[in-house]
Amino acid sequence: MNNPHLHLRIETTKKSRIKELDTEPIPFGKIFSDHMLVANYSQGNWQDVQIIPYGPIDLSPATSALHYGQAIFEGMKAYKNSNGEPLLFRPDANHQRINQSAERLCMPAIPESIFIDGLKELIKLDDDWIPNKNGSVLYIRPIYFAVDESVGLKPSDSYKFIIISCPVGAYYSHPVKLIVTEKYVRAFEGGTGAAKVAGNYAASLIADREAKEKGYDNVIWLDGIHRRYIEECGTMNLAFVIDGVVVTPKLTGTILAGITRDSVLTLCRDWGIPVEERAIAIDEIVQAYHQGTLTEAFGMGTAATIAHISTIGYQGEDMIYLR
Numbered sequence: 001m002n003n004p005h006l007h008l009r010i011e012t013t014k015k016s017r018i019k020e021l022d023t024e025p026i027p028f029g030k031i032f033s034d035h036m037l038v039a040n041y042s043q044g045n046w047q048d049v050q051i052i053p054y055g056p057i058d059l060s061p062a063t064s065a066l067h068y069g070q071a072i073f074e075g076m077k078a079y080k081n082s083n084g085e086p087l088l089f090r091p092d093a094n095h096q097r098i099n100q101s102a103e104r105l106c107m108p109a110i111p112e113s114i115f116i117d118g119l120k121e122l123i124k125l126d127d128d129w130i131p132n133k134n135g136s137v138l139y140i141r142p143i144y145f146a147v148d149e150s151v152g153l154k155p156s157d158s159y160k161f162i163i164i165s166c167p168v169g170a171y172y173s174h175p176v177k178l179i180v181t182e183k184y185v186r187a188f189e190g191g192t193g194a195a196k197v198a199g200n201y202a203a204s205l206i207a208d209r210e211a212k213e214k215g216y217d218n219v220i221w222l223d224g225i226h227r228r229y230i231e232e233c234g235t236m237n238l239a240f241v242i243d244g245v246v247v248t249p250k251l252t253g254t255i256l257a258g259i260t261r262d263s264v265l266t267l268c269r270d271w272g273i274p275v276e277e278r279a280i281a282i283d284e285i286v287q288a289y290h291q292g293t294l295t296e297a298f299g300m301g302t303a304a305t306i307a308h309i310s311t312i313g314y315q316g317e318d319m320i321y322l323r
């Protein structure tokens, strides 16, 4: 699959927009770095791999991803170390996950030479865009979608893979207020819940909007069958500290296998903090809250980082941890 001889064409920008980075605080996902990586797949091959100035792309209105949603993405980050060298956080894990999402949507795998080697070239070129302010980083957004010009339903024969990046500040700038939704469901066994599929996020927007109308930041999804077991938040995985144990929903195929989640659990285990990955009923959280054994709740995600949860709303009651 990997093609070490892949040719990468690089066209640098004539005029950097780096001055846009002077904004304080840096907004999340609004300012894009100078360059992007673009690769095309057609006739069974990856081709035209290039790094070019960031800008709009030409698409036909018949582009099949726009109709049937054969579209996936990733979220990852680059930092600078104390010597000012750029560091990517676990890019292999994102590469593996995008190919799992691709398989779920009948899309060809992206070779390492494009995803990893191409990304490294892009970040080298745009490394001035990695902010050196505390709490700010370069967020990297790989996107991969079907581009057949066709309105018949079938897996596309041609695809576009693009990597853009944007310097970002905090996704949540305050402790997060979440509400459990009993009205909407994010995923079912056999569905696409574990894949980073654009449609999962589109389908979540109505619940998110209703949560915001009630003064919350986002929703907590319950499982689609019993409507009882906690799944994830949609922008991040969730964990609770009950009786000194970090408890998080098990990966059952309906929630995203977060890379930050995996890193947090690995660190906890290394530090001797007990961790349980298991089914967590919402009633268990309510009970632990009333008994005083629930001492903390937090989200884990690339964009969200570790987000403290201040409030969980459920059936008209607010459980408040941080006052």
Ligand code: COI
Pocket (backbone or CB within 6 Å): 074, 075, 076, 234, 235, 236, 301, 302, 303, 304
């Ligand atoms: C990420 O954490 O990278 C995501 O893709 C979540 C998104 C809602 C910003």
